Amino acid sequence: MLKERALEVAPDLRGWISDIIMSEATADAVVVHKPDHSTTLTVRFAPGEKPQLMVRGPRTRALYYRGAPGPSCLQVRLRPGTGKALFGRSMRDLVDEVVPLSDVWHSAGQMADLVDDPGTFVEALVAGLPDRDADGDLVMRAMDMLSTSDIKTSAKRLHVSERHLRNVFVDGVGMPPKRFARIARVRAVIEHGATRPLSELAQEAGFYDHSHMTAEFRAIMGVAPTVFFGGRASPNVRCVGPFKSVELTAGEAVT
Numbered sequence: 001m002l003k004e005r006a007l008e009v010a011p012d013l014r015g016w017i018s019d020i021i022m023s024e025a026t027a028d029a030v031v032v033h034k035p036d037h038s039t040t041l042t043v044r045f046a047p048g049e050k051p052q053l054m055v056r057g058p059r060t061r062a063l064y065y066r067g068a069p070g071p072s073c074l075q076v077r078l079r080p081g082t083g084k085a086l087f088g089r090s091m092r093d094l095v096d097e098v099v100p101l102s103d104v105w106h107s108a109g110q111m112a113d114l115v116d117d118p119g120t121f122v123e124a125l126v127a128g129l130p131d132r133d134a135d136g137d138l139v140m141r142a143m144d145m146l147s148t149s150d151i152k153t154s155a156k157r158l159h160v161s162e163r164h165l166r167n168v169f170v171d172g173v174g175m176p177p178k179r180f181a182r183i184a185r186v187r188a189v190i191e192h193g194a195t196r197p198l199s200e201l202a203q204e205a206g207f208y209d210h211s212h213m214t215a216e217f218r219a220i221m222g223v224a225p226t227v228f229f230g231g232r233a234s235p236n237v238r239c240v241g242p243f244k245s246v247e248l249t250a251g252e253a254v255t
Contacts, residue, residue, distance in 0.1 A: 007118055016082050016126045020118065024072035030235055033063040034190060035183045035220050037173055039083035039091055041101065041125065043074040043115045051115045053101035055087075057094025058174040060183070062221045066235045074118055076125065080180070081139035081172040086126065091174030138165070139172040146181045147206060181206075186220045189213060193229050 007020040018038060025031060036059045044052040058080075083091045087104045094104070114121040138158060142165060145154040154177070155165045169177050188205040189198070202213035217225050223233045 010123070013122060013126060016079060016086070017076060017122065018079050019075075019077040020122060021075045021077070022072065022118070023075060025069055029066075030233060031065045032233065033059065033065065035059050035061050035186060036077075037080045037175065037180050037183050039078045039094060039174065041076040041078065043121070044071055045073070046071040053115070055094065055099055055101050055104055057097045058091065060096055060175065060179065060220070063237050064222070064233050064235045065237060074115070074121075076122055079140075080143060081136055083174070084172050085133065085136055090171040092170050095174045135168045135172060138168055142169060142177065143180070146177050147184055151177045182216060183220065186217055189217060189225070190228075193225060198225055
């Protein structure tokens with residue numbers, strides 16, 4: 001199983017950081033990496049190794065790994081739209097990628113000495129950053145609207161063109177508004193699907209009906225909702241290094 005512990009995000013950091021999670025695989029089990037519209041800074045700790053600082057870009061579909069006891073991870077999940085300001089680059093090149101932090105951030109070397117103290121590490125991560133610029137504010141406002149409105153309606157309410165909103169959104173988040181909304185709806189189902197009726201959640205999350213939710217869930221999660229919530233999903237990738245994984249072929253065993 002995967003043991004997770006949520007760490008408190010300081011009030012002055014909540015504009016930049018959504019969640020801070022310390023996770024550790026305590027037994028051989030399938031570990032789910034859910035689709036995510038956020039960029040996540042990950043510090044991987046393994047016995048006898050130096051901590052490895054990685055950036056995990058927005059993920060468009062679920063990945064299932066065979067976990068093993070030993071390594072643990074500190075995961076700092078950034079608010080969607082803040083990655084560009086933090087790293088000084090568009091997030092579109094990081095979609096479905098995991099790369100060393102040093103590849104995208106000039107201050108990575110300074111952070112390596114702080115990873116033993118999560119609080120100090122997170123504070124140093126955003127120290128001295130300016131407030132979000134106009135593009136960042138536009139992305140944040142658009143995200144709130146896209147759960148219930150389409151891109152055309154959102155752009156009109158924000159008094160910008162659809163093209164401008166789409167370009168700013170892709171640079172800031174890494175994915176187009178429509179894909180962002182799809183992932184947000186599926187994540188809403190994942191959050192409560194184990195304890196509430198799926199038909200009820202489908203309506204609340206903004207799907208047309210139960211069958212629409214099932215189709216979208218399968219497309220993004222790789223399995224039907226009943227399989228996922230029943231704990232019957234099988235690994236679809238094999239980790240071959242901290243920055244690399246490969247898809248399994250049909251019938252390939254995971255060891």
